[in-house]
Amino acid sequence: MNFGLIVIGDEILSGKRADKHLPKVVDILARRGLALSWMRLVGDDPDRIRADLTDAFASGDVVFSCGGIGATPDDHTRQCAAAALGVPLALHPEARDFVIERMRDQAREQGRPFEPERDDNRHRLNMAVFPEGAEIIPNPYNKIAGFAVRTGRDGRGGVFFVPGFPVMAWPMIEWVLDAHYRDLQRDPATRERSVIVFGAMEAALTPLMEDIESAFPGIKVFSLPSVDHPEWGRHIELGVKGDADLLDAAFTKMRAGLEAQGVRFGPELVR
Numbered sequence: 489m490n491f492g493l494i495v496i497g498d499e500i501l502s503g504k505r506a507d508k509h510l511p512k513v514v515d516i517l518a519r520r521g522l523a524l525s526w527m528r529l530v531g532d533d534p535d536r537i538r539a540d541l542t543d544a545f546a547s548g549d550v551v552f553s554c555g556g557i558g559a560t561p562d563d564h565t566r567q568c569a570a571a572a573l574g575v576p577l578a579l580h581p582e583a584r585d586f587v588i589e590r591m592r593d594q595a596r597e598q599g600r601p602f603e604p605e606r607d608d609n610r611h612r613l614n615m616a617v618f619p620e621g622a623e624i625i626p627n628p629y630n631k632i633a634g635f636a637v638r639t640g641r642d643g644r645g646g647v648f649f650v651p652g653f654p655v656m657a658w659p660m661i662e663w664v665l666d667a668h669y670r671d672l673q674r675d676p677a678t679r680e681r682s683v684i685v686f687g688a689m690e691a692a693l694t695p696l697m698e699d700i701e702s703a704f705p706g707i708k709v710f711s712l713p714s715v716d717h718p719e720w721g722r723h724i725e726l727g728v729k730g731d732a733d734l735l736d737a738a739f740t741k742m743r744a745g746l747e748a749q750g751v752r753f754g755p756e757l758v759r
Contacts, residue, residue: 489550489644489672490525491517494540496555496565497652498531508654509554516662521674525549532556537568541647545572545637548645550669552661555652557634559614565649566635570619573637583616583624583633590631625649625664629656636664675732681739682710682727684720684754685746693726696745704738706731720754727757 493513499505507529514524526549530536537556544551556565570577591609595602603609618624618635625634625648632651639645648664650657665673685693690711697709712725726746728738746753 489669490547491522492525492544492547492549492551493527494544494551494553495527495529495652496532496537496553498562500529501531509657512654512658513552513661516658516665519676520665520672521676521679522665522669522672532562532564534564534568537564538572541565541569541572544647545639548640550645551647552664553647553649554657557615557649557651559611566618569637569647569649573619575620577617578620579613580616580618580622580624580633580635583618583635584613586624586627586631586633587613587616593631625660627651627656628659628663629653632656634660679732679735680727680729680757680759681735682712682725682757682759683743683746684757685724685726686720686722686752686754688724688746688749688751690724692749693724693746696742696749697726699745700728700738700742703741704728704731704734707734707738709738709742723754725757 493510495507495509497505500507510524510527517524528540530540541553544553553565556563556568566577588604591604591612592602615632619637622635622637625636627633634648634650636646636648639647646668648661650660690713693711697711700709701707707728707730710725710727710729712727713723714720714725715722717723726742728735728742730738
């Protein structure tokens with residue numbers, strides 16, 4: 489499976505807040521032997537959100553969408569998801585019960601009676617309105633559920649919608665992975681080896697990189713050039729990542745190819 493991430497919010501694009509989801513989702517996946525394949529960042533523009541969600545639904549990937557599922561005027565994700573799917577929005581009974589339970593908790597904490605017919609409480613029920621047929625994602629922080637829409641022929645793919653708040657989003661993403669994709673998880677053993685290379689040009693290394701990927705399906709070769717590293721100066725970090733069973737053999741072949749080209753080596757890196 490490919491894993492994708494969509495982060496929604498004008499506050500990220502405007503620079504008011506820095507995105508924290510990308511590095512954390514990379515870490516959450518890596519601890520399960522998985523990796524992120526792609527990421528998109530979109531503002532609070534319904535047309536763009538709908539377009540990105542249409543692509544996500546069509547991809548068959550496992551996609552996490554963070555943000556925009558509240559009930560304020562700048563929250564468009566629920567509506568855009570329904571529009572992308574061509575289905576109506578509907579009040580989800582179980583999610584509704586969670587919202588009511590949360591409102592009861594708040595009333596009790598504040599020492600006042602619970603008034604379900606009060607305008608603000610009725611409005612809060614909008615947080616339980618999802619695209620018709622959606623599943624819920626439990627929220628361990630405040631009980632206000634996220635939602636999921638399964639995709640693909642076998643239902644293995646899906647878009648999983650969680651709040652933008654990290655304290656809620658990250659445990660919910662972990663729950664999705666452990667509840668629905670445990671069979672994909674692997675031992676997060678070393679899956680990346682690289683070496684610092686001096687005195688080489690990327691163009692000259694390309695045939696070697698292509699040869700490694702051809703010889704070892706399941707391995708990707710990466711090249712990270714730098715011109716002003718504080719310790720190593722101008723160099724290229726050349727490495728292999730992927731299938732742990734093939735990693736050492738691919739790295740050995742890559743290093744032998746580099747030696748044949750007469751490059752100078754810096755330190756080896758293992759991640």
